[in-house]
Amino acid sequence: MDIAADLILAGALAAAWLAAGLVADGLPGVRTARELRRKSGVLSALVAAGAAVFVAVPLVTWFVPGESTAPTATLLPAVPGLIVLTLGVRRLGQVRRGAGAFASAPQTPVPPALRAAAAHPLILVPMQVTGLAALVGLPIAARLVEVPGADVAGIATTVMGAAVVVIGVRAAVRHSRLSLLALAPIGRSRPRVPVD
Template identity: 60%
Template sequence: MKPTADLIVVGTLAVVWLIAGLLADGLPMTRTAADLRRRARILSLLVGAGAAVFVAVPVMALALPGPSSAPAAVLLAAIPGLIALTAGLHRLTQIRWSAAAFATAPSAPVPPALRAAAAHPLIAAPLQVTGLAAIVGLPIAADVIVVPDSDLAAIAVVAVGVAVLAIGIRHAMRHSRYTVKVIAPLRRFRPE
């Protein structure tokens, strides 16, 4: 019964963080400020749910009898999850507040600066990396991979490292593309 419970809780962790990562990926592509505010609110709730699942892992491991591999399975996802909870949640709050300034005009388009802020790498990248790391934790939770003496765990960590690098580069390039759209109009107008 314990491996089944471990799989359920680690699978829930992976699903919540992956959904949050996918939603964060589409955040800068919203059309209106009201929609951006709504999506940022939903994303904040998903991050909170992901944090609650992180807390549920050791509680479940202590509550059920027998050894549990769930704490070891979510250990890889803990660091990017912590970054998502600190830096990412702070940025999401700023985006929600900034988008709330357009509450009187619900169909107002998203300003370029707010779109660039929504594309910041510290919002989507930690969410996606946390979901990816939680997926890597699934075989550990199922006791297919034993962490201390497994070569497969090392291969999984290297694969996650390469994926983290790719995700980081992708989000940094996307953020710089949106930032150029904010700065470019300022350079066109020169005082005479």
């Protein structure tokens, strides 16, 4: 298998997961329930495309003769990809069903609780980390970096670890802020007890 085929597979994986990470990042910022349902559907399709590329990599390398670095390049994004497929997809389905509850009134603003659910770190973080890890796999697929044994691979892993921490903290802070906004009306609606 030649370098171009490996780059096509690794590039398709990176493109699908980077796009999923970008759409997931914009999910809590939508204005209407219709837009939230549409964006969560697009996000589900991108996750399915990313999962399909994960399945396609070993199949293509099995059918096409020659040595391939594509399976090595897809090992790094496989772990966060599994987290997306096991935990993130379920949460994304809950958000989509919640937005679908407003189908009869599609211009309804997104309720604060649904906005907080769309900003949950288990939706955002694994998708963005998978895209970042797939991007790091591109030099491996291009045979610019050999794994294991390359100093560049260690540096890339360290930088990626720091990026994961930044992405996780950012997502947790945003989710926490939106969760507090969802609870704020509850605190204001307590009935006042008359004092005699």
